[in-house]
Amino acid sequence: MNASLILDRRRVLAGGGALIVSFSLTSAFAQDQAPAAMPPPKPPGSLAATAYLDSWIRIDADGSITVFTGKAELGQGFRTAFQQIAAEELDLPFESLKVITADTKLTPNEGYTAGSRSMQDSGTAIKNAAAQVRELLVAEAAKRLDLPAENLRTENGAVISPDGRRLSYGELVAADMLHVQAQPKSRLKDPATLKVMGQPVRRVDIPAKVTGGAAYVQDMRLPGMVHARVVRPPSYGAQLTECDSSAVEKLAGVVKVVRDGSFLAVVAEKEFQSIKAMNALSSAAKWKESANLPNQDDLLNVLTHLPSQDSTVFQRSDPSVSWGESIEATYTRPYQLHGSIGPSCAVAQLADDAMTVWTHTQGVYPDRQAIAEMLRMPPASVRLIHVEGSGCYGHNGADDAAADAALIARALPGRPVRVQWMREQEHAWEPFGPAMVTKLKASLDSNGKIADWHFDVWSNTHSMRPGGAGSMLAAQHMAQPFAVPAPRPLPLPEGGGDRNAIPIYTFPNAQVVHHFIPAMPLRISALRALGAYHNVFSIESFMDELAGLADVDPVEFRLKHLEDQRGRAVIEKAALGFGWKSGQKAPQDRGFGFAFARYKNLAAYCAVASEVEVNRETGRPRLVRAVAAVDSGQVVNPDGLINQIEGAIVQSMSWTLYESVTFDDTRITSIDWQTYPILRFNAVPDSIEVHIIDRPGQPFLGSGETGQGPAAASIANAIANATGKRLRNLPLTRKRIKEAIDA
Template sequence: MNALSRRGLLKGAGALVVSFSMSRAFAQEGEVAGGAPKEAVPELPGALAQSPFLDSWIRIEADGSIKVFTGKAELGQGVKTAILQVAAEELEVEPRAIEMITADTGQTPNEGYTAGSQSMPNSATAVRNAAAQARALLIGQAAGRWSLDPATLRAENGSVIAPNGETLSYGALVSSTLLHVEAQPQSPLKAPDQLRQIGQSMQRIDIPGKVTGGEAYVQDMRMTGMVHARVVRPPSYGAQLQAVDTAGVDAMPGVVGVVRDGDFLAVVADKEFRAIKAMRMLAKAAQWSESETLPDSSALPDFLRQLPREDGTVASEGTPVPSAHTYEASFTRPYQAHGSIGPSCAVALWEDERMTVWSHTQGVYPDQKAIGEMLELGPDRLRVVHREGSGCYGHNGADDAAADAALIAQRFPGRPVRVQWMREQEHGWEPLGPAMVTQVRAGIDASGQISEWNYELWSNTHSTRPGPAGALLAGRHSAKRFAPEEPELEITKSGNGDRNSVPLYVSPSKQVVWHFLKDMPLRVSALRGLGAYANVFSIESTMDELALLAKTDPVAFRLKHLEDLRAKAVVEEAATRFGWSNEPLPQNTGRGFGFARYKNFAAYCAIALEAEIDPISGRVQVKRVVSAIDSGQAVNPDGIRNQTEGGILQSLSWTLFEAVPFDRTRVTGIDWSTYPILRFSGVPASVEVHVIDRPGEPFLGSGEAAQGPMAGAIANAIRHATGLRLTDLPFSRERVRAALMQAAGTELTQNG
């Protein structure tokens, strides 16, 4: 088909179809009118670049019903609601008129993982542009039918309206091929002053089922004929199954069967409690060989520094100037768990030689690939459907539970198999946030300006997600013995363990090195924020120490070293709203400040807080927190506040309580007593989040902006209250009390 006939065909479908379709179609073929040189095709916005057809994102039926698709998963971050608002805005319909379909390999575009605060920049941006182009196509269809200029028409409430009031519904205008066209780089987005949905707080659509006891989570799923499975995990990472006598378990009431595949061991029963009882008996009947494979937890930082490493340069710029004062310190972060309130769960059904898995995975397509490799199933025979799980930001046991269910379900065709992990399995086997060590040496010159910045970090990779079958416990433990992929050092814009290791503050030189550790003594993967939590904690602690050396207020010191105007605005907003000053506080009370721009290109977040330290018990009580966040154009301001409040509290828990204990054989923190988290009594009396809206600016994402600044602010408040710089996370009562006693003893010795 030549260009002229293509043009004629498109013109018959409506005027705006021509304007949206021709340039991209011709550019793809290298055809340019008049023989002019071929121009580069502009990049499509957001995730449209990976899934460019409009009907990958939006479908409108003849009855006017609308479905919007996103490959991102609702994890409690409210993204389902925000993307719904974006779609409704550009389609000119009410949100209730849209059915949202999320993360399903059988229906939605492949957007990889829901991670890195990328749902709004990638998926919401794609949906907004697709919706705007769909609206224009519909207007173009109506213009063609009425022989009117499209500019004289408007869309409203699911219809196109002519100047004389005549209407055509979307359902009457749509055809099976209308939206099966490739998106264009430029979309007719609504102007900021015309927005009705974007920028307004909307109640989250995922909340009602959660607060009314509805079927809100994968843990709540109940299907006809469903059976219940429990996996007997090895007692430790390196343990191997030597023998198991299943006779007693097979004879138990309700037991459907026992599954053994290499070191993978599970039991299936007709009722859940029967499955639990059978699991416990099966665990007693199993004989395992174990060996000591883990390091001495009391010397973990030294162990990490001594591991074989590959060094990667994250930043090397500028030349230092002479320093009048230098600060040097080492900071540590322990292994930390996701601590999901609901242990991992999945349901799988093997029927007609096809597998369907319902999982709270954060990546349905990567999970499809990994489970498919494990079971030797192609994507045409394996569907993974996201269902929310009860609590997680990162790579917890969700993918493993999905693989467990799929492996077991193949043995029981036609019966849905529900796998529910136990608390001790979640804590003992989920991938952990990696332990880290950082080393800072920074200086200021005689004028109080930063003169040099040198930073090193020791860390494993922060992502071992599926993809490969070796990322799954069932894959590793099955007789096929899929090996995990060897991690590789990668220095990227988004960062990994090195995320936020380069400060946003101005310095004449910045030298940042990641000592990448391939050996992973404990199983690790993505935990909210990746390396940003520990890196920002280290940087913000150092900034306060440099401010003290410069004899400058810590907020003023930060502002002095920020060139980014939006960064300054966030710092000033948090400080002003908090009432930041240098006025004396009551004894044992301190104020602290922390700031970062997540990944140095996503949301800006600043936090000011007040904390009280009990000198007898060592307990740190954060009393009041004030935060400011700029995540670009705010779609759902209340949702941004939700995310920031949640990040603040999660970081508070990490910073004061959380560290995974282990011995030379296994993880020993397998319940809430051995792995304590923040309790309600430790929640601040007041947490304020002030959203700085930037109409017309790109979406930046909000979910992981607060973790690092909160840790830095807590550390700085403790420093302000006690004069002590604590560098080892978490700041548990025992650790704070020991530091206070050591300081008191040193002072007595000096005075004596």
């Protein structure tokens, strides 16, 4: 493994003349506690919660510099972006820094890596911390050189005086110089002078990934490590009634069968032995199941008939506006999968009464809390270290696998235990993106503008992330189980089921109602973009329906209702890049579509124009090309941003055209790539273009999820344009399109 990832506290402390002191590491677990009340105003980003500069940046006497982030690298490439930010503000060469990511023993507590907030939270914190550290170093140099600070400059890891005297950062650090609280304001670099930020610096993690280096938790091999497999119940709530494991225990390589209530696992010396043993154990296990799942083909009624807590999340009225006939539409979204290509995995080891878990969780601190609770251990005796897993698009099986590993490792003290989920386990047991229903109603005034707008959304919560042990499968299945915590709606302005439910457009009369459904027939949690995927799909589809009613070009129609200047700029950029023209006509069998959103109404802006081809005989749709424009504030790494938007469009296309979880009355039935098909290369577009509107000096706006909703609606609108038929139920499958064409 990459050494930094298993770096332990002793090695950090042994860093020779290190500047790390007191607060952040003398009490290794101080960071999870609520931060002391800060005198307002607070410093920006995550500095508000973790204010000591040395929690973020460490400078050793030898000049080596380490940046700490509580966020986890999930494949979105921000380890590189953070390194760029710190290098820029510290005036250091990019390569001279090291970034250490989420580790409960080393890094600040930044909660979850979620909601496209990493750049906003951690990026902002690192940027300001770095700028302030640089100021401290300059001040120290000024003192030593007896010169005014303004006369000094920094370059290449050193403070330099006008006469050329040079004091390296390593020479300047002393004692607890950086153990000071961050100030609310920092002297940041002038955006016009940036050297490292704004450059398409190559990602630091890719070379290992393309040469077979150890890059993932799946690649960990600790001395004495054993391989475990869990035998999951066949369905939610199934009880293990009988399991004679004596034959399994005699199989080659088997070390132990672990059973705790309905939690069943087997450990073997070698990996394939553990798979064989798992199959044998699975055959030996008898379960009592119950038929509790709803009708997968009637989610509209299932969801709208469950009890809900209704709240009006937005209301505006202007009685002076009158309107004519209204149109209505109902849109639905099925349960959908994260479906990482590598199933979840974790390694855990119980040694000297302390549990260490290497995991691809999105939240090492909250997950540690949950695992400690499950094991009934003090949190201080549990350490979680983030190691990358396969692509993470929200709350997948990572936390559950970490809990599995910890529970099994407890039964085998001393030995590192690697738990690898099987494909069908990931498909059946990961928490799905929740099904949703939206009902929209709107009317036009005499000028063809929207006068009245009603938006109702029915949804579960969009986060069941571990707060307590009961969020994790292993804890639910134990003989003394932990109850699943009561779900809560995520509060606005970010929102969950109502994320992006409030229109960004200006309508004189508008009402948005969130019908929060506490009952969760299927296991659900956060999936990339949360409710925004379906809400933007609904709003932006309906905007096209209304544009049709008003007989106005869809792009023009949006601009007519949008005051936000940055939003308008993004729409115009995408339209221009696409070659969108009012009154245009797509080639035969093709359609053009457009959609726009600002993620969460507070993060990055994104507009997507697309061209879709529909085979009229088979109904098969194909995204031919897409052109996107994005404004994510100041851009740190343009290529990383483009990669995220490209990926969002392609992934959203797969969700939108193909994907739905299937189940019968008892079991999940979409348990592999046969039964849950996703995009393959034959349907990959000819081209995707991403245009960036850079906003130097503006705050970072999260962009990892901003493409999801616009891409979906853009494709739906293009299909409607190609076929003359409006599809409102996701996914927009070949069969549904064919039925619509043939109807």
